[in-house]
Each structure stands twice: as C-alpha cells, then as structure tokens.
Amino acid sequence: RKEVEQDPGPFNVPEGATVAFNCTYSNSASQSFFWYRQDCRKEPKLLMSVYSSGNEDGRFTAQLNRASQYISLLIRDSKLSDSATYLCVVTAYNNAGNMLTFGGGTRLMVKP
Amino acid sequence: GAGVSQSPRYKVAKRGQDVALRCDPISGHVSLFWYQQALGQGPEFLTYFQNEAQLDKSGLPSDRFFAERPEGSVSTLKIQRTQQEDSAVYLCASSYPSGTGGISPYEQYFGPGTRLTVT
Numbered sequence: 001r002k003e004v005e006q007d008p009g010p011f012n013v014p015e016g017a018t019v020a021f022n023c024t025y026s027n028s029a030s031q032s033f034f035w036y037r038q039d040c041r042k043e044p045k046l047l048m049s050v051y052s053s054g055n056e057d058g059r060f061t062a063q064l065n066r067a068s069q070y071i072s073l074l075i076r077d078s079k080l081s082d083s084a085t086y087l088c089v090v091t092a093y094n095n096a097g098n099m100l101t102f103g104g105g106t107r108l109m110v111k112p
Numbered sequence: 113g114a115g116v117s118q119s120p121r122y123k124v125a126k127r128g129q130d131v132a133l134r135c136d137p138i139s140g141h142v143s144l145f146w147y148q149q150a151l152g153q154g155p156e157f158l159t160y161f162q163n164e165a166q167l168d169k170s171g172l173p174s175d176r177f178f179a180e181r182p183e184g185s186v187s188t189l190k191i192q193r194t195q196q197e198d199s200a201v202y203l204c205a206s207s208y209p210s211g212t213g214g215i216s217p218y219e220q221y222f223g224p225g226t227r228l229t230v231t
Contacts, residue, residue: 004154043203043222044155087154098207099145099168100220102154 003027004103006088012109017078021106023071023088030090032098033064035073038085038105047073047086078110114138116223118204124229125194133189133226137206144187145220146179147203155203161187194230201225 006023013019025033033050048055050062050071061074071088088103117136125131137144143162147155148171157171163184172179176195181187191198205220 008152043224045222046219098143098220099157099160100147100155100205101157102147104152104154 001026002104003101004088004090006103006106008104008106010107010109012111013078014111015078015080017110018074018076019078019108020075021073021086021088021108023073023103023106025069025071025088025090025101027090027092027101028069029092030069030101032091033071034089034091034100035060035062035071036087036089036102038087040084044087044102075108078108080110080112083108083110116204116206116221118202118223118226120226121224122227122229124231127194127196127230129194129230130190130192131194131228133191133202133228135187135189135204135206135223137185137187137204138221139185141206141208141221142184143207143220144181145205145207146187146189147205148173149201149203149225151200158189158202191228194228196230199228199230201227 004025035047036044037047038044048057050064052064054063059076063072085105085107087105089100091098091100119134145160146158149155159169159179161181164181176192178190203225204223207220
C-alpha cells in the first residue's frame with residue numbers, strides 16, 4: 001500500500017464547477033501537509049500548505065483531518081487554467097530533513 | 113531571481129550506458145533533494161544532502177545510482193549501466209534549512225527535471 005493515496009482521476013468538470021479531491025496518508029508521524037500542482041511536463045509547484053484548522057486561498061480550500069489521516073482540496077468556480085495534476089504531499093522530519101512523500105496525483109481537466 | 117536549474121533537460125541513453133545528471137540549486141539553499149518521477153506517478157524520494165553531507169540515500173533504487181555534492185552547491189546524480197526501468201524524469205529540489213526563510217520552512221523549489229529515456 002502506498003504511503004499517500006489519491007484517486008488518479010481524471011476529473012472532467014465544466015468551467016465554474018466546484019470540484020473536491022481527497023487524499024489519505026498512512027504515516028501517523030506525518031507533520032506537515034501540502035498540495036502541489038504539476039502542469040504537463042513541468043515541475044511540481046507548491047499550491048498551498050494544509051492546516052488542521054483548514055485554510056483558504058482564494059478559490060482553493062484545504063482541510064486536514066489528523067484523526068482520519070485524510071486531506072482534502074476544494075476548488076470553487078473552476079477555471080480552464082486550473083487544469084493540471086494535483087499532488088497530495090506529506091512530510092515527517094527525520095534524517096532526510098523534510099523529505100516530501102507524494103501521492104500519485106489527481107488529474108483535473110476543466111472544459112469550456 | 114534564478115531558480116533551480118538542471119541539465120541536460122533531455123537525455124537518451126542506450127541500455128548499459130552511464131549517465132550524469134546535474135542540478136544547480138538556488139544560491140544559499142542548504143538542503144538538496146533528488147526525486148524520480150515515473151510516467152503517470154508522483155515523484156519518489158531518492159536522496160538528500162545537507163550542504164555536502166549526504167544524510168539519506170535510502171530511496172536510491174540500486175547501487176547503480178550514486179549522488180554527490182562535493183562543495184555543498186551543485187549536485188550530480190550518476191546512473192551506471194542504465195536499464196530501461198531507469199527511464200523517468202529526475203527532479204532536483206532545494207530548500208532553506210527548516211525554520212529559516214522561505215514561505216514555509218518546508219517549501220522545496222523544484223527544477224524543471226531531466227527526462228531520461230533508456231532505449
């Protein structure tokens with residue numbers, strides 16, 4: 001079983017739709033949580049950190065449930081430019097500093 | 113300012129060839145990571161440097177993989193006797209030390225990657 005699990009999708013949604021992605025992680029020692037965005041044939045880029053209290057950045061809302069080891073990302077009013085792969089990422093401080101453990105990614109396609 | 117750069121961007125190697133992949137991290141970044149991303153998968157950790165010290169190499173898939181960062185800045189990932197299963201994108205990332213600078217103490221800045229194809 002992978003340490004971070006995501007539904008690979010693709011999620012095909014019309015512009016303006018609300019879409020939610022979920023992710024589960026198995027390492028209860030995980031300390032920090034993120035969503036990264038990766039465009040086709042590009043490097044991953046940090047989208048937002050995820051906090052237990054939930055956090056919002058414009059149209060994006062991220063939530064963490066430590067008890068269930070579950071992370072979510074909600075995108076409201078989808079834009080064509082949101083089309084990308086969204087990577088759920090966890091990290092636990094160890095000898096590898098802040099090594100990132102990635103999920104397999106969820107592909108989103110927003111259509112006109 | 114300049115981000116993380118990697119070279120070459122694309123590399124085609126014949127099975128059995130040795131390859132060397134280069135990473136230039138952001139100036140002043142102490143931590144450097146290598147990840148391997150197979151097609152349709154998320155990146156997977158290979159190895160980690162703090163300055164010139166390789167503190168974790170647990171993700172290297174075999175002893176054909178070797179990484180170094182002799183002066184604590186540029187790093188090279190070498191793959192000996194390449195095999196077809198080595199075909200992937202190799203990503204380098206750098207970050208500030210934990211707790212100092214950056215948007216988040218854990219934010220890693222990724223380079224564009226080297227796409228390795230072994231034929």
